[in-house]
Amino acid sequence: xxxxxxxxxxPNADVRYRERAMVYFEQLKESQDGWEVxxxxxxxxxxxxxxxxxxxxxxxxxxxxxxxxxxxxxQQQLIRETLMxxxxxxxxxxxxxxxxxxxxxxxxxALTFVMEYLTxxxxxxxxxxxxxxxxPHGVDIYLRTLMAIDAEVxxxxxxxxxxxxxxxxxxxxxxxxxxxxxxVESWFQILHTFQFSQPELTCQCLEVIGAFVSWIDLRLIANxxxxxxxxxxxxxxxxxxxACDCLFEIVNKGMDPVDKTKLVESLCSVLQSAGFFNxxxxxxxxxxxxxSRLVNGMGQSLVVSWTxxxxxxxxxxxxxxxLRAMEAKVPLLLRLLLHEDxxxxxxxxxxxYDYLHVLKQAIMLAVIKxxxxxxxxxxxxxxxxxxxxxxxxxxxKMLLDRLAQVSPELLLEAVRRVFNNAMQNWQSAPxxxxxLAVRLLYMLGEALPASxxxxxxxxxxxxxxxxxxxxxxxxxxxxxxxxxxxLTRLRTRS
Numbered sequence: 001x002x003x004x005x006x007x008x009x010x011p012n013a014d015v016r017y018r019e020r021a022m023v024y025f026e027q028l029k030e031s032q033d034g035w036e037v038x039x040x041x042x043x044x045x046x047x048x049x050x051x052x053x054x055x056x057x058x059x060x061x062x063x064x065x066x067x068x069x070x071x072x073x074x075q076q077q078l079i080r081e082t083l084m085x086x087x088x089x090x091x092x093x094x095x096x097x098x099x100x101x102x103x104x105x106x107x108x109x110a111l112t113f114v115m116e117y118l119t120x121x122x123x124x125x126x127x128x129x130x131x132x133x134x135x136p137h138g139v140d141i142y143l144r145t146l147m148a149i150d151a152e153v154x155x156x157x158x159x160x161x162x163x164x165x166x167x168x169x170x171x172x173x174x175x176x177x178x179x180x181x182x183x184v185e186s187w188f189q190i191l192h193t194f195q196f197s198q199p200e201l202t203c204q205c206l207e208v209i210g211a212f213v214s215w216i217d218l219r220l221i222a223n224x225x226x227x228x229x230x231x232x233x234x235x236x237x238x239x240x241x242x243a244c245d246c247l248f249e250i251v252n253k254g255m256d257p258v259d260k261t262k263l264v265e266s267l268c269s270v271l272q273s274a275g276f277f278n279x280x281x282x283x284x285x286x287x288x289x290x291x292s293r294l295v296n297g298m299g300q301s302l303v304v305s306w307t308x309x310x311x312x313x314x315x316x317x318x319x320x321x322x323l324r325a326m327e328a329k330v331p332l333l334l335r336l337l338l339h340e341d342x343x344x345x346x347x348x349x350x351x352x353y354d355y356l357h358v359l360k361q362a363i364m365l366a367v368i369k370x371x372x373x374x375x376x377x378x379x380x381x382x383x384x385x386x387x388x389x390x391x392x393x394x395x396x397k398m399l400l401d402r403l404a405q406v407s408p409e410l411l412l413e414a415v416r417r418v419f420n421n422a423m424q425n426w427q428s429a430p431x432x433x434x435x436l437a438v439r440l441l442y443m444l445g446e447a448l449p450a451s452x453x454x455x456x457x458x459x460x461x462x463x464x465x466x467x468x469x470x471x472x473x474x475x476x477x478x479x480x481x482x483x484x485x486x487l488t489r490l491r492t493r494s
Contacts (some may be wrong), residue, residue: 021055028059035063039078043085052099057104064111076120083109084131091135102144109141110148117171125179129186134193136201143190143204146183150211172215183212184220191229199238206233206242210249218253222263231270239307244290248297257305257313261322264298268329274440277332285341292336292347299333299351302326303358310365325363360407364414367396367403368440373432397443404447411447415440441469 028034038056041047061072064079086105096102113124121127128145151158153168160168175183187205194201213221225404230250233243251264258325271277282288302325309319333355337348366487371393377386389413404411422429422437444466 025055025059029062035059036075036078039082040480043082045086045089045166048100048187052102053097053101057101057108060110061104064108064115067385068115076116079112080116080121083112084127087128087131087138087141090137091132093137094142096137102141103148105141106144106148109145113145113149114152114167114171118167118174118393122174122178125183129182134189136194136198139190139201140204142186143201143208146208147204147211150208154211154215165480176216180212180216181220184216184226188226188229191233195233195236195239199236200234202239203242206230206239206246210246213246213249213253218250218255219252220328222253224254227266228270231267231274234271234276235274241287241290244287244294248290248294251294251297251301257308257322258318260301261318261325265325268298269326279332279335279339285344288336288339288341289343289347292339292344295329295332295336296347296349296351298331299326300354301349302329303354305360306358310361323358326358330355357407357410360403360410361414361474362418363399364407364410367400368414368418371396371439372436375432400443401447404444408448413445416469 028038038059042053042056042060047053060079061083069074083105090097097105109128113121117124127144132142153171181271187209190205191202194205209221227250230243230247233239234247236243243299245269251260251267255263275281276291279288279291282291302322306319306322308314329351333351334347337345337352339345373389377389400411419437419441422433426434426437
């Protein structure tokens with residue numbers, strides 16, 4: 001290699017040497033085999049200067065990224081051997097390489113993985129894990145490589161071509177089938193081995209889990225063995241912030257609403273027992289900022305689960321259980337929302353907003369349910385009980401009117417759902433259900449704000465929904481007398 005040019009890699013070098021280094025870098029990049037000199041230097045540890053090592057890795061990176069397909073099979077094999085020899089040297093070094101060198105090496109490993117995993121190097125992770133074991137220097141490179149792979153294959157913030165998207169999908173599918181369980185087991189061993197002796201490595205591993213959990217089988221992570229280990233690290237000062245972030249990503253993972261509720265409740269039970277809900281006694285503001293983000297994530301996950309269950313994804317008992325779980329978090333929500341640190345308070349706004357939305361939905365569903373005539377109502381001989389129910393209905397209508405002022409779109413959606421369900425088979429449906437559906441349509445006309453009664457103009461969403469429901473009852477002679485009366489009153493107002 002051009003030793004004079006290499007002198008220019010030092011940040012303090014003279015401008016003339018730096019310019020010469022840049023020219024040499026371009027020459028090596030464009031040369032068909034110049035990169036092999038850099039590969040040899042890396043494999044044999046020829047240079048001790050960190051900037052020269054970085055330079056060699058850059059040259060290798062360029063070949064892999066832009067010329068990999070043009071390389072011969074022998075040259076591709078040379079790249080694999082170079083990387084593994086360099087990694088083996090790291091295991092024996094008394095001190096790790098500088099961070100910027102390790103990061104660049106991880107990028108080169110990741111690029112090679114992306115180019116060769118599906119074809120030439122299917123045992124990429126097996127080879128890495130076999131070589132690295134639990135050597136701290138090796139584990140560090142392994143974890144950095146996983147994060148670099150995440151950036152290349154998974155990160156949605158990076159734009160990819162259609163071909164790259166297809167390739168990345170194939171890579172993830174192959175990884176799920178062949179190596180993800182082994183990776184997860186390695187993460188558990190790393191967390192268990194280094195949680196007290198190497199907090200930096202443990203934090204790196206937690207970051208990796210948080211990144212990968214979005215697309216791997218959550219059951220590999222959300223199990224008693226793994227979750228208990230993660231929760232135990234919430235009590236380790238050097239680890240608890242990263243553990244919070246990792247748990248947040250686990251909670252945010254899409255899954256069955258019933259299972260999600262169980263997971264959140266399990267986490268909350270352990271956290272509460274360990275005293276983490278006593279936020280007034282916590283003085284570490286940075287940790288509380290992470291913890292409030294986790295609480296917000298758990299709360300919002302319960303909101304999503306409840307919404308899915310209410311819309312037909314489960315039984316009412318399951319929905320009620322999730323709602324109670326959500327309500328149990330409100331005292332903690334308020335304590336964090338009232339915290340004097342604005343960052344901590346701001347983290348709770350999402351859950352607060354979503355919970356208010358749920359409250360409005362829950363009240364609306366309760367009102368609609370209570371508006372229904374019960375089986376004991378005597379239409380032929382209305383007495384005191386019937387009169388009291390009519391009066392009660394008027395109070396419920398006032399509550400429905402108030403809800404319409406606050407959230408007209410929610411009321412419209414709820415009424416349309418009840419109406420459509422009842423009218424699908426109205427001939428065989430119970431009288432109470434049909435009556436409620438038509439009554440709600442009438443109440444909706446009164447409750448929704450409209451300029452001069454113009455319900456069928458203006459807001460396209462509202463007018464379209466009302467028109468659809470009106471078409472459903474376009475033959476009122478087929479409906480019961482109460483339905484006809486309610487429909488007539490609505491048309492008169494409209």
